Every structure is written in structure tokens, then in C-alpha cells.
Amino acid sequence: MKKFLLHPITVTIVTVVFIAALPYMLPKKPIPKWSDEELRSKALSLNMLPTPKSYEELLKVVNNPQNPLSREKIALGKRLYFDTRLSRDKSISCASCHILEQGGDDNRPTAIGYRGRANPHHLNSPTVLNAALAKYQFWDGRAKDVEEQAAGPVQAPFEMNMTPKEVEERLNSDSSLRAEFKKVFGKDRVEFSDVQKAIGAYERTLLTRGAYDEFLDGNNSAISESAKRGMTLFISKGCKGCHTGMSVGGQLIQKFPVRFYWQDYLGVLFNPKVSIKDNPYPFKNLGEFYGRNNEQYFRVPILRNITKTAPYFHNGAVKDIKEAVRIMSKYQLGDEFNKEQIADVVEFLKTLEGKIVKY
Numbered sequence: 001m002k003k004f005l006l007h008p009i010t011v012t013i014v015t016v017v018f019i020a021a022l023p024y025m026l027p028k029k030p031i032p033k034w035s036d037e038e039l040r041s042k043a044l045s046l047n048m049l050p051t052p053k054s055y056e057e058l059l060k061v062v063n064n065p066q067n068p069l070s071r072e073k074i075a076l077g078k079r080l081y082f083d084t085r086l087s088r089d090k091s092i093s094c095a096s097c098h099i100l101e102q103g104g105d106d107n108r109p110t111a112i113g114y115r116g117r118a119n120p121h122h123l124n125s126p127t128v129l130n131a132a133l134a135k136y137q138f139w140d141g142r143a144k145d146v147e148e149q150a151a152g153p154v155q156a157p158f159e160m161n162m163t164p165k166e167v168e169e170r171l172n173s174d175s176s177l178r179a180e181f182k183k184v185f186g187k188d189r190v191e192f193s194d195v196q197k198a199i200g201a202y203e204r205t206l207l208t209r210g211a212y213d214e215f216l217d218g219n220n221s222a223i224s225e226s227a228k229r230g231m232t233l234f235i236s237k238g239c240k241g242c243h244t245g246m247s248v249g250g251q252l253i254q255k256f257p258v259r260f261y262w263q264d265y266l267g268v269l270f271n272p273k274v275s276i277k278d279n280p281y282p283f284k285n286l287g288e289f290y291g292r293n294n295e296q297y298f299r300v301p302i303l304r305n306i307t308k309t310a311p312y313f314h315n316g317a318v319k320d321i322k323e324a325v326r327i328m329s330k331y332q333l334g335d336e337f338n339k340e341q342i343a344d345v346v347e348f349l350k351t352l353e354g355k356i357v358k359y
Contacts, residue, residue, distance in 0.1 A: 029236075031232065031233065031236055031237075032232060032236050033232075034232060036220040036228070039228060039231060039232060039235075040215065040216060040218070042235055043216060043231070043235065043240075044216060046235065046240050046244065047244055047245055047246075048216070048235075048240065048244065048245075048246075048248065049216070049245070049246040050209070050212075050213035050216040050217055050246070051130075051207045051208060051209045051213050051246060051354070051357060052207065052357070053209070053357065054359070055359040058204075058205065058207065058357075058359050061133070061246070062132045062133065062204040062205075062207070063204075064145065064147065064200070064204070066147075067147055067197045067200055067201060069201050069204060069205075070184070070201075072183060072184050073184045073197070073198055073201040074201050074202050074204075074205055075202075076180055076181065076184050076198045076201075076202075077197075077198035077199045077200065077201045077202025077203070078202045079177075079180075080094075080195060080198055080199050080202075081093065081094045081095055081199055081202050081203070082094070082095050084096075085170050085171065086154055086160055086162060086167060086195075087113075087114060087154075087159075087160035087161065087162065088114055088160065088161040088162055088166075089114060089115065091114075092113060092114065092159070092160055094128075094150075094153070094199065097111050097112075097113070097125045097153070097159075098125065098127070098128035100128075100129070100206070100356065102308060103127055103129065103305045103308030103309040104127035104128040104129035104130075104131075104206070104305060104309070105124075105125045105126065105127045105128075105309045106125050107309070107310065107311075108124075108125070108311075108316065109122065109124060109286070109311050109315065109316030109317070110122040110123060110124060110286075110287070110315070110316055111123065111124070111125045111158075111159065113153075113156070113158050113159035113160060113161070114157070114158065114159060114160060114161040117157070117158040117159075118158065119158055119159075119287070120158060120287070121287040121288070121289040121315075122286040122287025122289070122315045122316070123139055123287065123289060123314055123315065124139075124311065124312075124313065124314055124315060124316035126138075126139065126299075126301065126302070127302060127304075127305060127309050128203055128206060129206050129207070129208050129302075129304065129305055129356065130206065130207050130208060130246075130247045130250075130302055130304045130305075131146055131149075131203060131206070131247075131250070131302065132145075132146050132200075132203055132204040132205075132206065132207070133207070133245060133246050133247035133250060133302075134247055134249070134250025134251065134299070134302060135250065135251050135252075136250060136251075136252075136253060136299045137149035137299070138152065138299065139289070139291065139298055139299055139314045140253075140291050140292040140297070140298065140299070141253045141292060141297075141298075141299040142292070145200065146199075146200040146203040146204065147196045147197055147199075147200030148196070149200075150195070150196045150199040150200055150203075151164075151192070151196050154167060154195075164192035165192075167192055167195060168189070168190055168191060168192055171190040171195070172189055172190050177190070178190055181194060181198075184198065185197075205356075205357075205359050206356055207356070207357055207359075208304055208305060208353075208354030208355055208356055208357065209354045209355065209357050210351060210352065210353050210354030210355065211223050211227075211350075211351040211353075211354075212304075212351040212352050212354070213354065215351070222351075223348075223351045224347060226343065226344050226347040226348075227344070227347040227348045227350065227351050228348075229344040229347075229348075230341075230343075230344035230345040230346065230347050230348030230349070231348045231351075233337070233341055233344060233345055233348075234345060234348055237329070237333055237335060237337075238333050239328070239333070239345075242254050242300045242332070243300060243301075243303050247302045247303075247304060248302060248303040248304050248352060249300045249301050249302040249303045249304075250299060250300060250301070250302045251300065252299075252300045253292060253297050253298065253299055253300070254297065254298065254300050255295075255296055255297055256281075256291070256296055256297075256298050256331070256332065257280070257281065257282060257296075257331035257332065258331065258332055258334075259330070259331050259332070259334050260331075261330075264282075280296060281313075281317075282327050282330070282331050283313065283315075283317040283318055283327070284315070284317045285315075286315040286316075286317055287315050289314055289315060291314070298314060303349060303352055304352045304353075304354060305352060305353055305354065306321070306349050306352060307321055307346070307349050307350050307352070307353055308353060312324040321346055321349065322342050322343070322346055325337065325342050325345050325346060325349075326342055329341075329342075
């Protein structure tokens, strides 16, 4: 009797289909039903902390030993943040792309800088609000803090298009500003490194508080029942694993996406002009940016005020917050949320909206 041998292609197809179907075959963990106290306790135990209310509490959280905060330095940084002289044609300031009243970004798919130039990688401007709480800056996480980050946009040719020397020459021509710098830094001339420190000091005060913080502080009625269900999903399904800390993000560099599905590969089979390698994201690969070391590792976005900072993802390819939540649940968690779950998570994300605390 002849042995029956399966064709290698058949074996491959069966294996791929089985692996793809496995997540749908496994039983899902039940969603916990926590009381308000249990939900709050769980969140706080996972480092989901409320924003400080006072200047003294702020210093304990964001003060930089290499750039100690002072009220004078913060005031100088605020002046520079809105100063268009930091751009070559004096038309752009930090506030042009990081609009404080609109979530701390510019609400564009990609940043527009000097003479209307767009970011060559079609990168979306991250929010400056709560950025000082993050351990990494920029989409690839190449800067360690807001002071280091402040130097990037000023020098980028498609943003403000200046050099450190040109900034120093321009600011030193202003005697009143030079006197202000001397009061803060004790130097007779403005130095570019001190410009970074001053802007960084101001940005360290741009923290926000909202309903989420009120709930964490003990006010059970601060957020809706839908938002509480969304917060429960956020914690129990694993979103908090990456979007963690007081900033609800910005603490890690993570792979995106971490999962692919047979439908993704099936689409490639029927469209040979497109490959997973060419378009590795679950949305249009605008700008062909692949994160740190071109390996699709990105800084985890800060979720505070996320509902005010559309469009989403590094290239601004997704406009709808509900679609962004669906994509993340499917491609990062491997557990695609249904419409009701997405609605609850969005209600929770709305509680992360907040106003800048007047420290």
C-alpha cells in the first residue's frame, strides 16, 4: 500500500490557516467587573497616576537635575516657545506646530514648516502636553528628554531651518532678552544649549488634569459608567502594558504592528504589486518611515488628550479615534474589540482630556 504524502504547499497552507485561526479558537478571559474602588486601586497599582496639583508636587515629578526648574527659567522658556525668531523667516515658533489650545499638536497628518515644507517622512507632530513625563521623545525615541528634543525642530531644514550659531546671533542682538538670560543662567551671552534648557523648563510645566485625574483622586462620579467599562478593558486586555505611567504612554519603545493575519497575506496574493514588506502597517504607508533602526519600533504615544490630536499614528493616516482603537486592539493585542467595546474605550480616552495646570 502506497504511503499518502501531503504536498509541501498543502502542508504550508494548512499550517498557516491553523495558526491564523488559533486565536479565535482559544477561550477568551472574562472581562472583570470591578467596583469603583477596585478599578481605582487597580489603576494606581499599575502606575496610572494622577497629575500633580501644585508646583511643589510638580517639582517632585518632572524636575531635571541637569536643568533645575525655577520660575524665572520657566517664564523665559515660555517667551522662547512663542518666539518666531527661532525660525529662519521669523514665521514659525514652537507653538506653531504644538498648539496648546488644540491638544498640543497641529491636527495635521504631517508637520508643515519653513516655507510650507512638509516633513519628508510624513511624520505626524506628537503632542507637547505631558511630553516631559515621557522617557523618550520623537517617534523613534531618539531623544531622552524635552531639553534634547527642543534642538531638533529648530535645526531641521523642513521645520525652522536654523543653526545654533544663527539662533545665538539673533537672540544676542536683543539686549532685554540677553539680560533675561543672564539673570537665569549667569552668562553675558545667549548660548544655544541654554535656549534648549529654557524651553525644556517651560515644557515641563505643560501637564494636564481632567476627569481621569479626578476619578483617581477619589471622585467616583467624575467619569461615566461607559468610561469605567472602557478603563476596565484598557487595563484587563493589556493596553496599559504599553500605555503606562502618569502620561499614559511615552515610557516605552515598542514594535508596531506585532501581529499579522492571513487576510493581510491574502491581500498580497491578489495584489502582487504590494507586499507586507512594502506596506507593513494596517494603513497606508505614507512617508515610508519604519521607526528606530528601520525595524518598526516606535515610541508608544501619550494618550492624554488623544481625542484632541487626530489624525493618528506616526504618519497621520487614520482620522477616526474609533478606527485607531480597533487597529490597536487587533494588531497589538490580538483581540479585536467589538463596536460596544470600542465605544467604551473611546469614552475612557475622553476622560484623559484635560486643561494645563497653572503651576
